[in-house]
Amino acid sequence: MDTKGLRVENRWRTVVEVFLDQVLLKEPSFCRCDKCRIDVIAIALNSLIPDYRPAGEPFQPEEGDYVMVDEAVRKAVTIVKEAPRHDSGASQSILVNSNEDLARTVLADAVKHHPSQVWDEARLSWALAYILNEMGPKYTTTSKGDAYARVDEVLPGHLAEVYAIVFNALKRVEKESSVG
Numbered sequence: 001m002d003t004k005g006l007r008v009e010n011r012w013r014t015v016v017e018v019f020l021d022q023v024l025l026k027e028p029s030f031c032r033c034d035k036c037r038i039d040v041i042a043i044a045l046n047s048l049i050p051d052y053r054p055a056g057e058p059f060q061p062e063e064g065d066y067v068m069v070d071e072a073v074r075k076a077v078t079i080v081k082e083a084p085r086h087d088s089g090a091s092q093s094i095l096v097n098s099n100e101d102l103a104r105t106v107l108a109d110a111v112k113h114h115p116s117q118v119w120d121e122a123r124l125s126w127a128l129a130y131i132l133n134e135m136g137p138k139y140t141t142t143s144k145g146d147a148y149a150r151v152d153e154v155l156p157g158h159l160a161e162v163y164a165i166v167f168n169a170l171k172r173v174e175k176e177s178s179v180g
């Protein structure tokens with residue numbers, strides 16, 4: 001099973017962007033370039049516990065969620081305002097959770113060695129979501145060409161940790177799909 005095509009989303013991303021637009025209404029002096037915008041989003045997302053789901057899965061926001069996001073966005077705006085990095089490079093930046101590539105690679109490998117269950121796309125998407133939630137956020141803004149984390153540069157100790165997270169996620173999905 002190819003894990004590259006699995007679609008998951010961190011539900012905070014959209015919420016952060018909505019709040020950012022609101023906060024910026026009252027910050028006329030804040031730089032409007034793409035780099036500053038994307039930097040704010042990255043910083044805010046890194047300060048929130050990720051909540052990944054397979055793309056398109058609905059979620060139920062809770063009372064405290066928006067207070068948390070609002071605070072995260074305001075702090076991020078302050079950080080970028082004080083030290084904007086928009087002069088550091090002219091190339092177009094994109095936002096990536098750099099854990100994603102590693103998670104997909106390890107997941108593909110784990111499934112290959114444990115073909116005990118039929119890992120369809122839906123189940124693997126849930127597994128990937130659980131893995132990314134467990135790994136925590138690691139958003140970076142990077143120029144388009146080098147968006148992908150280099151798996152071979154990951155420390156062995158960390159890699160073992162990621163494998164443990166992946167196996168736990170697979171176990172959880174297996175359990176949930178046998179119940180439901």
Ligand SMILES: [Zn+2]
Pocket residue numbers: 031032033034035036037084086
């Ligand atoms: Zn800027």
